[in-house]
Structure formats: C-alpha cells, structure tokens
Amino acid sequence: MEQQIFYAIGLMSGTSLDGLDICYTKFTRKESIWNFEILKCATLPYSSELENSLRNAIHISSEELLKLNSDYGFYLGEQVSEFISKHNIHDLDLIASHGHTIFHQPQKFFTLQIGDGRAIKSKTNKTVIYDFRSQDVILGGNGAPLVPVGDELLFSGFDACLNLGGFSNISLKRDGERIAFDICPVNILLNDFALQLGKKYDENGDLAKAGMIDEKLLDELNQLSFYSENHPKSLGIEWINDNILPLVQNQKVEDLLATFTEHSAVQIVKILNEYHVRSVLITGGGAYNNYLIEKIKAKTKTEIHIPEKEIIEYKEALIFAFMGVLRLLDLNNVLSSATGSSRDHSSGLIC
Incomplete structure (x- = not known):
C-alpha cells in the first residue's frame, strides 16, 4: 500500500x-x-x-x-x-x-x-x-470521550493518556480494548474560582497553594456517587450545577482552589493506581498547573510525561x-x- x-x-x-x-x-x-x-x-x-x-x-x-x-x-x-x-x-x-x-x-x-x-x-x-x-x-x-481513537492510533507508546481540561479524562488499554472516561472536574471549576479573584486561571496553582484544604468539603466531594460508577461515563456542566455548586457555601476562594485541586489529584491518582498505569501522557491546560502535577506525582508511582507545548x-x-x-x-x-x-x-x- x-x-x-x-x-x-x-x-x-x-x-x-x-x-x-x-x-x-x-x-x-x-x-x-x-x-x-x-x-x-x-x-x-x-x-x-x-x-x-x-x-x-x-x-x-x-x-x-x-x-x-x-x-x-x-x-x-x-x-x-x-x-x-x-x-x-x-x-x-x-x-x-x-x-x-x-x-x-x-x-x-x-x-x-x-x-x-x-x-x-x-x-x-x-x-x-x-x-x-x-x-x-x-x-x-x-x-x-472521543479522543481515544487518536490515543489508540497516534499515541500508543504510553499506557494511558490523561487530559486535564475543563474536566479530566483518561484513555487506556484494558484487556485488549481501549477504554476511556471522564474522571472529575478540573479547570471548569478552578478557572471559575480564579475569576472571582480577578485572574483568568490559577497560574502554576499558586493561588491554591496559598489556600487551606477544607477537609469536610473534600470528603463530601470524594463521596459523590459519580466516582463509584463504572465506566463508560462522562461529565457536563449540568452535573456541576446539580452536584458541586450546592456544596460550595461561603468558603474563602483560595481555600476552594486548594480543596478542589486536592480533590482533582485524589480522583486522578485513584484511577492511575487502580488501573496500574505505568506511564501516562498528560495534556491540556492543567499540565501547566505545577501544584496539581506535584500533588499527582506525590500520590502515585506512575511515570508522568509532560510533552512539548504543541x-x-x-x-x-x-x-x-x-x-x-x-x-x-x-x-x-x-x-x-x-x-x-x-x-x-x-x-x-x-x-
């Protein structure tokens, strides 16, 4: 051919x-x-x-x-x-x-x-x-998610591909099949909280780093039923409005950023460890959030790959x-x- x-x-x-x-x-x-x-x-x-x-x-x-x-x-x-x-x-x-x-x-x-x-x-x-x-x-x-076909045919050198966009989603091989699903909200919430402080996004995760984790809120987030559902599954803004926003009360914005950054790291690492992912390619705007990436690295032995900017x-x-x-x-x-x-x-x- x-x-x-x-x-x-x-x-x-x-x-x-x-x-x-x-x-x-x-x-x-x-x-x-x-x-x-x-x-x-x-x-x-x-x-x-x-x-x-x-x-x-x-x-x-x-x-x-x-x-x-x-x-x-x-x-x-x-x-x-x-x-x-x-x-x-x-x-x-x-x-x-x-x-x-x-x-x-x-x-x-x-x-x-x-x-x-x-x-x-x-x-x-x-x-x-x-x-x-x-x-x-x-x-x-x-x-x-739709991008797994590209992960399968263009990026097969990695065990998994993780996108940190508005929502985080992952694509990986399991029993010879390419599976993929949304994990949790990331920038859709972090950017929204940063806007409340006059920033378009939390650069390097510095705002979150200055905040304190609200352990009660973190526990409520981690208990949401979506996280125990089997794949395939996906998230949308409606899910945020119904499940996340009612939990956000009068917390300090920096504390919300700290809590949701921790929440994202916990849910992402839970998947990396559960599926025994040896190497993962991380893309999307969240790849620039050094604080989030550090938290992910600290909680898993998975080899983290951050590719070139393009x-x-x-x-x-x-x-x-x-x-x-x-x-x-x-x-x-x-x-x-x-x-x-x-x-x-x-x-x-x-x-």
Missing part, C-alpha cells in the same frame, strides 16, 4: 473557555500505521462578550440559542479563514470542528455542540465535518482533525469501548 497523505485543520473549544484552538496537521498513513506532524497552531482568546455568551448559553431561550449556533459558526469560519490566509495554507482536505458544548445529557439521548458547520463552510469554501458526538449518543453512548495545548484539536480524516475515509472514529455505544462507528456530519 502506498503512503497516503492528508492535510486537516481541527477546531476545538473546551468547557474551560480558554479560547478557540486551531491546529493544522499533516497525517500520513501506510497500511494501518498513522503518523502526524503539527504544521501550524494557534489559540485565539475569546472576546469577553463571546465568552459570556458561551458561558451563559445554557440559560438562554431556544430562539437565542439557534441564533448563537449560527453566529458562532460564522465566527469559526471567519477565524479559520484568517488562519488559512495568514499561514498561506494551500494543502487542505478538510476542516473538522468540535464546536462548543452547551448541553450534554446522554442519558436523555441528546448532546449539543454549537457552531453550525454550514456557516463555517460558507466562510471557507472547504469541506467541513462537525457534530461528532450526537450519533454516538443516539447509539446509546455517552458521546464522550501537544499539551493542541492534542484535542489535533485529534478532532484526525477524526475528520477518518470520517472522510468512512473509517470508525468513535470507539464503543470508550463511549458505551452499541458499536464502533464513523461519526460526523460532512458538508
């Missing part, structure tokens, strides 16, 4: 609302072996107006949400069009867009990532693949680009062993 080459752009917007990640990647395939090279990447911070719109979208009317879906799609199209022009990109097979998650209730058979792919196409005139999660939910899955920050956008390539080839890009759906499948709307 001759080597095949594909060029793709992945767009990712996470629950922590750090901004829009754009990753332009070259993928090569020879027989069943895939390799990648990140060619260009960027994170575009959201304006305060757009950030607030996305943050509060869960509360707006259906009419306003439909408008935001289109508006955000046009925004994505404009941003990626400028990115293509700026970097003089000519080789491009597709744009794969994750969109921004507003609702995620797989138990009710729905999930919503806004950013209409047709609006992206109207601004770029390129093949666009989007809405990667809905099909899996319809097939009885969690619609998450992989830390753009692994998810990279893998959505890869999922787009797999979808274009009509190859499975969602693993039922990770999401709990009825079968592996090729997901994403193409326009």
Whole structure:
C-alpha cells in the first residue's frame, strides 16, 4: 500500500473557555500505521462578550440559542479563514470542528455542540465535518470521550493518556480494548474560582497553594456517587450545577482552589493506581498547573510525561482533525469501548 497523505485543520473549544484552538496537521498513513506532524497552531482568546455568551448559553431561550449556533459558526469560519490566509495554507482536505458544548445529557439521548458547520463552510469554501458526538449518543453512548481513537492510533507508546481540561479524562488499554472516561472536574471549576479573584486561571496553582484544604468539603466531594460508577461515563456542566455548586457555601476562594485541586489529584491518582498505569501522557491546560502535577506525582508511582507545548495545548484539536480524516475515509472514529455505544462507528456530519 502506498503512503497516503492528508492535510486537516481541527477546531476545538473546551468547557474551560480558554479560547478557540486551531491546529493544522499533516497525517500520513501506510497500511494501518498513522503518523502526524503539527504544521501550524494557534489559540485565539475569546472576546469577553463571546465568552459570556458561551458561558451563559445554557440559560438562554431556544430562539437565542439557534441564533448563537449560527453566529458562532460564522465566527469559526471567519477565524479559520484568517488562519488559512495568514499561514498561506494551500494543502487542505478538510476542516473538522468540535464546536462548543452547551448541553450534554446522554442519558436523555441528546448532546449539543454549537457552531453550525454550514456557516463555517460558507466562510471557507472547504469541506467541513462537525457534530461528532450526537450519533454516538443516539447509539446509546455517552458521546464522550472521543479522543481515544487518536490515543489508540497516534499515541500508543504510553499506557494511558490523561487530559486535564475543563474536566479530566483518561484513555487506556484494558484487556485488549481501549477504554476511556471522564474522571472529575478540573479547570471548569478552578478557572471559575480564579475569576472571582480577578485572574483568568490559577497560574502554576499558586493561588491554591496559598489556600487551606477544607477537609469536610473534600470528603463530601470524594463521596459523590459519580466516582463509584463504572465506566463508560462522562461529565457536563449540568452535573456541576446539580452536584458541586450546592456544596460550595461561603468558603474563602483560595481555600476552594486548594480543596478542589486536592480533590482533582485524589480522583486522578485513584484511577492511575487502580488501573496500574505505568506511564501516562498528560495534556491540556492543567499540565501547566505545577501544584496539581506535584500533588499527582506525590500520590502515585506512575511515570508522568509532560510533552512539548504543541501537544499539551493542541492534542484535542489535533485529534478532532484526525477524526475528520477518518470520517472522510468512512473509517470508525468513535470507539464503543470508550463511549458505551452499541458499536464502533464513523461519526460526523460532512458538508
């Protein structure tokens, strides 16, 4: 089989609302072996107006949400069009867009990532693949996590891949199958608490380090039923609103940061130790939280790998680009062993 080459752009917007990640990647395939090279990447911070719109979208009317879906799609199209022009990109097979998650209730058979792919196409005139999660939910899955297909085919040199984004999620091999699931909230809460102190995030975990752990709150958090549930399982903002926020009373913000950082470390290490993970690749914004990483290292013998900046920050956008390539080839890009759906499948709307 001759080597095949594909060029793709992945767009990712996470629950922590750090901004829009754009990753332009070259993928090569020879027989069943895939390799990648990140060619260009960027994170575009959201304006305060757009950030607030996305943050509060869960509360707006259906009419306003439909408008935001289109508006955000046009925004994505404009941003990626400028990115293509700026970097003089000519080789491009597709744009794969994750969109921004507003609702995620797989138990009710729905999930919503806004950013209409047709609006992206109207601004770029390129093949666009989007809405990667809905099909899996319809097939009885969690619609998450989706990146394990990339972990399996692009990052198989590690026992596990751990992403520290809005939520932490892990992907690993178990009895010959790739399993994956959300572990606990991380930046979705830490960033929100930091905002209360006028910071966009807790740099290096310094604010948490200055706080005191609230042992009573920590115990209540660790007792939440989600942590004793079997995989596959996933978390969303609704779970935060129903289970976490009622526990937060009048604690000092630094103490909340300290407590939730400890909570994240406890839950993450619990999984690393339970599954006897020998080596783990850690990506996502939380990889820069030195205080959290130190806490994880102190509680486990698992070998911790922090990769180069491009992989830390753009692994998810990279893998959505890869999922787009797999979808274009009509190859499975969602693993039922990770999401709990009825079968592996090729997901994403193409326009």
